[in-house]
Amino acid sequence: MKNKQVWVLFSFCLLFFTSCVQSINRITWYLQEFLPGWVLIALLLLILYVVANGIFGIGCRDIQTRVARGINYLHRKPIIASYTAKATAIHKLKIIHNNLHQLQDKKQAESLLQEKIRLEGELKRRDLVTVVFGTGSSGKTSLIRVLTGKTIGTVNASMGSTDNCLQYRIHLTKSERGLILIDTPGILESGYQGHIREIKARWEASRADLILIVVDGDLRSQEEDILQSLIALGKRLILVLNKCDLLGEHEEEYLLRELRSKCRKLISPLDIVSASSVSEVPSISASGVSYLQPEIERLTNRITDILLKDGEELIISNVSMQCEYLYEASRWLLNQQRQIDAQKVIEHYMWISVGVIVVSEIPSLELISMAAVNTRMVVEIARLYGVTLDFAIAQALVSSMGHALVSLGILKSGMSLIGSALSLNTPILIISKAVQVVTLAWLTRLIGLSFITYFEQKQEWGEEGIDGVIQYYFDLNKRDRLLKHFLEVSYNRVVEPLKMAQRK
Structure with a gap:
């Protein structure tokens, strides 16, 4: 019965198509007597367009609507992801609150409570926390000085000058958000003090939304290891080739190519930029004395772009990760306490x-x-x-x-x-x-x-x-x-x- 209906429908469509062709053919022969050939062709094309639009117009509009919805979803996807991550972080904080109330060690409970309160405040934060990270004397402090326009720190060519982590806030004109820059001690320095300074720097980097890794040449193997460890933490990085005023144009381009090649699987090429944090250094030439100016436009443009496109997502992702770490710490402390108490119960029943x-x-x-x-x-x-x-x-x-x-x-x-x-x-x-x-x-x-x-x-x-x-x-x-x-x-x-x- 089904096959019969299909054949009837097919025959009807074929008959309709044949009638249409014959009608168009008769009309064409008739119009040829009154109209030039080019006008007739234009008229036929117009008729075909109207028919095609009538048949397929609804389908095209549907496709356009679906494409528009898809593009809109892609724009909204980071926002949706941010809300999901934020909801997860809030849920984790509630569990942490319950865990800390079960802890018998009051000092541990108080430490957890203070960190929980800090993270609750972090969820409401608008400014992007950016840590400036790198080896001693790679020019971190000088770079922050140029970015902030303030005289900060001291500069010493032999070793890093920053012992503590100092914060500075700047406002980028194209963004409603502010930027909190944290100057960290240098890494990979020798001796006990150098080790302590590196621990401070790594701690700040682990809590940052964005990290500027400052280098003044090609990457060393130790720097590559640190780079990979920071990416493993889920951090967004910008690799800054600093002190470009000391390099020739070809040398600068060569080093940027090398850095992008080495980091191609780790960092986007757009996030590897050059900068010069020189501060009005005199340059003597045949035409007289001129002053070199800092070149940080590419860096500030990249930071602004990230701030506008990914600022909210980076903040929520970072705070969510810290909530996860605190949640795991609270679970571990509670499990340790439960194990001690459970062992006492076992000891009791062993001898009873x-x-x-x-x-x-x-x-x-x-x-x-x-x-x-x-x-x-x-x-x-x-x-x-x-x-x-x-x-x-x-x-x-x-x-x-x-x-x-x-x-x-x-x-x-x-x-x-x-x-x-x-x-x-x-x-x-x-x-x-x-x-x-x-x-x-x-x-x-x-x-x-x-x-x-x-x-x-x-x-x-x-x-x-x-x-x-x-x-x-x-x-x-x-x-x-x-x-x-x-x-x-x-x-x-x-x-x-x-x-x-x-x-x-």
């Missing part, structure tokens, strides 16, 4: 649970494995990680852990390991009981550590599952140093009391 064996007859291996996994211990560890664990769920976790101990052979291996260690200095009459009690405490420790991992990973065992986690802690805790420390504590807490009980 030994009573299961001390007051009973010698149990089977399965009873030892189940006794080692204390449901209350799991519930308490969960609470430390902000998880309210239902007792039935905790029992199910306990059961799965007990089966893992037996199926992996950890229970037998643990008893053999502990038995070999205790047999050297434990009386024969209590050796069996001592091995069972100490093994129970040791297994309780392994299992408690496994549950710390489980709750740190948002109640997930990971790719290798519960078996992989318990096996990891078994292998870790049977190492000589850890096992020796555990046995020393166990001897005092288990073997000695058993000896005294035997004497009585």
Whole structure:
């Protein structure tokens, strides 16, 4: 039925097309008697245009609309990305706020709070923070002096002159935003003081929206490494070839080509510019004395262009990255605290649970494995990680852990390991009981550590599952140093009391 409808439609279209052609042919022959050939051709083209526009006009307008929307989206995409990054940063700050209130160390909590307040202010910042970064005496301070039009710092040809990071604000005429320039100490200087100065410079660079890397020649290998490390942080860089007043025109062009070639995978060629920060240096020639003027127009134009096109995105991206670092720091501090508290819980239940064996007859291996996994211990560890664990769920976790101990052979291996260690200095009459009690405490420790991992990973065992986690802690805790420390504590807490009980 469908094929029949298609053929009918095709026949109708063919008939209509044939009729149109015949009609046009008759009209053409008729008009030839009254009109010149060129007028007739022009008329036919006009008719074809009107028909084509009638048929395809709507489609063309639709295509134009879609293209216009696409171009509009591309213009809006950085703005959308900025709003998304800003929303993410605000969300991270809320989590940081919750984390710092859970910290018991008040100094750590206060430090986090101050940094959080600073970042909240940074989200509202309008000025672009630009760090001027480079080797000692590459001309950073002189460049800032020209950019700001102020006499700042001192200039010394032998080494860098900046010991501290100093800030200067300038306003570029084409932009509503301001530019905060930060002069940093020189990098790659020798000695302890040089190392400290470099740490200060790198710290400021890590918090900048834009970095001007100032060089006065070709890049050295150490400078290339620093360049790559800054790009790895997600920073926008402008590479400035400074002191071009000391170079010939061909030498300047050659160095710019070399820099663009070396950095072609790291920095856009547009972001590699030359500058001269000379300040009215006299030049004597046959025509008399003239003064060299600084040449920073290409640099200021590039900064202005970046400020206008990407200023908002650079600020939000930088602050968002700092929020992420602070979030990770707050998580790490909170996890460290939780681990310490959870280890105390494990220590508590290690020695409470030994009573299961001390007051009973010698149990089977399965009873030892189940006794080692204390449901209350799991519930308490969960609470430390902000998880309210239902007792039935905790029992199910306990059961799965007990089966893992037996199926992996950890229970037998643990008893053999502990038995070999205790047999050297434990009386024969209590050796069996001592091995069972100490093994129970040791297994309780392994299992408690496994549950710390489980709750740190948002109640997930990971790719290798519960078996992989318990096996990891078994292998870790049977190492000589850890096992020796555990046995020393166990001897005092288990073997000695058993000896005294035997004497009585």
